[in-house]
Amino acid sequence: MTSQNRPTPPSTLEQNIADSLATLEDSDAEQLRAAASYLEALAAWTESRDDEQGSDATADASVDEAGDATGDAEYPPDVPERASVTVKEIAGTTYHYYQWRDGDRIESKTVQR
Template sequence: MTADERPTPPTELDRVGHEALDELATREPAALRAASAYLEELAAWKESDDEDDPSPDDGGPATYPDGVPERASVSVTEIAGTEYYYFQWRDGDEIRSETVRR
């Protein structure tokens, strides 16, 4: 690539992603390298976070209790040697939660 050729942005991005890239293109090289390092770490974190999400395949709940939406986040908590599913979700402006023995 010569100094006159600007790299081609990835096609997988949506409108917001392309706007973010356009904004980053105005930054100095050091800022771009810092953003790149951060984005690599963020991608790795998101991949590991996806692996930690409970699901029926990895021991997570097969069904959600009545009144708990399937979009609720689920974590496993141990209290006094007993494991519980901790469901948490947003309902309008409120955050709701429910704890169920595993």
């Protein structure tokens, strides 16, 4: 991507969020991807929390206040057991979002159940 095609933040963002994004603009690609991964996980957690507060539906796995599955969660073979798990139901399909740190990198995996 050339400097002429540099992405710009949406104009609908609140000023404090736009200011936060401006501080990231000079970060290297690895740092931006780590921040993006965190923000995706945070968005999924926020949606999960909002869904839980808005409905009385129960999930197959018990979910704590942070939106992480506890108890009977089964980790895929390539996901460490220390990974955080967010369970989300979208259009009747349950997804498990796994996220963990590998050194300085944040790894993630999504599994449809």
